[in-house]
Amino acid sequence: MKDIFDLQNPWRNPGYTFPQTSYIKRNVFDHLYGEMGHKEVTVVVGSRQVGKTFLMKKLIEKLLLNGENDPRQLFYFNFDSLDLIELVRNDRDFITFLDQYGVAGRIAYVFLDEAQRVPDVGLLIKRYYDLGLNIKFVISGSSSLQIKGQVKETLTGRKRLFELYPITFEEFLNYKGVDVSSDLDAVYKFESSHYQRLLEEFVLFGGYPGVVTTNSLEEKKSLLKEIYNSYVQKDISDFLKIEDVSGFNRLVQFASAKIGGLCKVNEISKNVRLSRHFVDKYLFALEEAYVISRLSPYFVNLGKAIGKTRKLFFCDTGIRNAIFGHFGSLKQRLDAGLLIENFIFCELIKCLDKNRLWFYRTSAGSEIDFLFVEGNQTTPIEVKYGASRQKIIPKAFDSLTGHTDLKKSIIVTKDYIYKEKKGAMDVAFLPAWAAYSLGNEIIGDIH
Numbered sequence: 001m002k003d004i005f006d007l008q009n010p011w012r013n014p015g016y017t018f019p020q021t022s023y024i025k026r027n028v029f030d031h032l033y034g035e036m037g038h039k040e041v042t043v044v045v046g047s048r049q050v051g052k053t054f055l056m057k058k059l060i061e062k063l064l065l066n067g068e069n070d071p072r073q074l075f076y077f078n079f080d081s082l083d084l085i086e087l088v089r090n091d092r093d094f095i096t097f098l099d100q101y102g103v104a105g106r107i108a109y110v111f112l113d114e115a116q117r118v119p120d121v122g123l124l125i126k127r128y129y130d131l132g133l134n135i136k137f138v139i140s141g142s143s144s145l146q147i148k149g150q151v152k153e154t155l156t157g158r159k160r161l162f163e164l165y166p167i168t169f170e171e172f173l174n175y176k177g178v179d180v181s182s183d184l185d186a187v188y189k190f191e192s193s194h195y196q197r198l199l200e201e202f203v204l205f206g207g208y209p210g211v212v213t214t215n216s217l218e219e220k221k222s223l224l225k226e227i228y229n230s231y232v233q234k235d236i237s238d239f240l241k242i243e244d245v246s247g248f249n250r251l252v253q254f255a256s257a258k259i260g261g262l263c264k265v266n267e268i269s270k271n272v273r274l275s276r277h278f279v280d281k282y283l284f285a286l287e288e289a290y291v292i293s294r295l296s297p298y299f300v301n302l303g304k305a306i307g308k309t310r311k312l313f314f315c316d317t318g319i320r321n322a323i324f325g326h327f328g329s330l331k332q333r334l335d336a337g338l339l340i341e342n343f344i345f346c347e348l349i350k351c352l353d354k355n356r357l358w359f360y361r362t363s364a365g366s367e368i369d370f371l372f373v374e375g376n377q378t379t380p381i382e383v384k385y386g387a388s389r390q391k392i393i394p395k396a397f398d399s400l401t402g403h404t405d406l407k408k409s410i411i412v413t414k415d416y417i418y419k420e421k422k423g424a425m426d427v428a429f430l431p432a433w434a435a436y437s438l439g440n441e442i443i444g445d446i447h
Contacts (some may be wrong), residue, residue, distance in 0.1 A: 001083045005101075007077055012071045018061045019176050021401065024167055024175045024209050029055060032162065033062055033337045036109070036136060041125055041155055044140040045147050046164035046304070047290040047315070048231045051209045052140040053078070055164070056111045063109060070103050072140060075110045088118060091127065098135070098201055108135045116141040122154035129158050142231070165290065166207030166316045168350045169343075170436035173198060175212065188417045188431065195433035196415060200330050203343045206318020207279045218326075224322035232319075236289050247274045252280050255292060256313060256323040260345075262339045263312040293349060298358035300372050311359055313345045327425040340385040340432050341369060344412055348372070348381070351439035366396035372442050377405045379442050383433060393420060393427055410441060 010016050014329035032055060035042045041158040044052050060076060065070050068181040075098065077084050089095050100106045115121045125137055141147030173180050176198060187195060205211050207219045208227060214220050232252060241249050250272040255263075286292045291424045294310040317339055321327055350355055352372055358379070370381040382394050397409055409424045418429040428441060 001087060004083060005077070009076050009215070009311055010359070011060065016071075017138065018065075018434050021055070024051075024171055024378065026051065026055060026171060026396070027168065028164065032059060032138075033364065036063060036159055038160070039136070040219060041129060041159040042136075042138045043155070043160065043161045044138070044164055045145065045290075045439055046140075046142070047227075048142045048168075049208055049227055049342055051094060052142070052164055052199075052291075053113055054209070055070050055139065056140060058114055058267045060109075060111065060307060068104065069109075072103050073108055074102060075102070075107055075108060076113065077111065078113040079115065085118050088112065089124060094128075095133070095297055106134070107160060108133075110135055110137050112139040114142060115139040116147050121147070126158065129155070147431060154274070163290075165346070166318075166352050167212060168207065168436070169347055169446050172202050172212060173436055184430075184434055185439065187434075192415055192431065192433070195431075199433040199435075203317050203330065203339055204327050206316040206321070206345075208316060208318060214360050214438075220318075221322070221327060227320055228322050231289075232286075232291055236285055236291070244274070244278070244280075245277070247272060248282055250274075251291060252291075252323055253277065255283075255286070255315065256320050258312055259314060259320060259335075260341045261312060261370045262309045264309055280327060291319065291353075293345070295345070295357065295359050295370075298360045298373065313342050315346060315349075317343050317346065337383070337385045340412070341383040343432070344381065344383050344435060345370065347438055349387045352442065360396065360400070368394065368400070370398045371400075377407060380406070381408045381412065381438075381442075382410070383432075385412065385414050391420060391429065393422055397422075406423055408441075411418075 006012065006065075011018070032042065032044070033424070036059065044055065046052055056076065060074050063074060064071060076106060077088060079085050087097060098108050098110070098155055112118070112121075112125075118124065121139070121141075125139065128135065129137070130233050139147070152193055158437070162447065169177075170180050175426050178195075178198070203222065211223050211227075214223060237245055237248055240248075249276060251268065254268060254272050258399045263283070265279050265283075268274075268283075269276045272279070283294070287445050291314065291394070293315050295313065296310050297308065320342065321339075326333070328337065333339070348370060358371045358372050358373060360366075360371050368380045369383050370383065372379045379398060382396075384392070393411070397406070400406055406425045408428065409428065411436070412432050413429050415431045415433075416429050417431055417434070429438070429440070
């Protein structure tokens with residue numbers, strides 16, 4: 001057991017140096033590091049290969065390189081090992097282990113990786129937390145079905161939850177050496193074609209770190225299919241104990257063709273030949289596992305708004321394209337507009353509070369792709385990925401006037417930048433490749 005632990009914790013060896021390699025800097029890292037000074041359990045959830053283990057190792061590195069901690073204060077457990085699972089589950093042995101190999105009188109930072117493999121991990125961590133020990137827990141899990149569900153109930157008031165998605169377009173550009181602080185107007189005038197090429201790569205292959213750092217297009221495709229096969233087809237179906245695997249796969253395939261559309265359970269049930277019960281169950285599982293995400297309608301006038309049917313998106317466009325089996329250029333695709341809409345959705349949920357994000361649709365057919373609502377102020381975001389450079393403001397914006405405070409709206413275009421004023425509302429036309437600035441455009445204006 002100790003041998004396995006030593007292999008997983010090489011920084012405890014005298015003279016150890018952390019590898020110095022190029023990597024994708026994640027915006028969430030500073031927030032996570034700031035949590036190291038707080039007693040609450042830090043919980044990081046997200047799909048496989050999204051970078052959770054990497055962030056844990058970077059936190060350990062920074063905790064040691066700041067010169068304030070002894071390597072013996074850092075305990076990392078990856079639960080690929082059954083022996084380590086049994087150690088953590090045995091209260092007396094685990095506490096003895098930390099005392100034996102830690103530093104007396106100093107805090108122990110305990111990192112539990114792939115914690116979904118530990119039975120009843122939420123109750124287990126709660127038990128340790130409530131003992132009042134000098135331990136800071138950081139736990140991660142690939143399946144929010146097991147992790148988020150447990151910690152939400154059992155660690156109420158004792159945890160901070162971070163949902164980790166594939167990298168943002170801003171992080172992608174930074175990795176590619178692009179200065180995202182450059183003036184948008186100057187970029188539009190002199191570099192828009194370069195940004196457009198980078199946008200296409202990101203939309204086609206997505207933001208999984210391993211995919212981004214792979215140069216070969218064929219290797220990118222192969223890795224995406226591997227992520228899909230090992231995570232979606234195996235892990236999720238195994239967890240749900242799915243007997244009709246072909247039915248589950250048909251549902252995923254059907255969902256990949258319906259991005260940006262209304263997620264009508266009855267329609268899906270009929271097309272994939274599954275009962276409504278199983279469609280609901282599988283969609284919930286895919287959502288909790290960060291494969292898909294569903295967006296609810298915003299009700300301004302309950303008499304005109306359409307039901308409660310939600311819109312369906314994938315959390316990563318690369319995974320969607322791998323399922324759909326199509327990596328062709330955006331110029332040659334009939335679904336280019338839908339892909340860009342899905343891309344914009346992904347960027348929004350990565351930088352904004354998803355609980356404040358909606359779409360708007362009325363029985364008359366008016367629709368706004370996304371609404372960000374904070375207090376009494378609403379920011380509509382409409383995706384118009386076409387060749388036209390006309391300054392057309394969607395009529396649907398007018399339907400919100402008088403019901404909510406509209407100070408700013410954003411229209412995402414193919415390659416057009418412009419700003420104008422309509423009444424009291426500022427309207428910003430932004431090219432899709434400028435999506436890295438969406439968060440600042442929305443939040444900066446509100447705050």
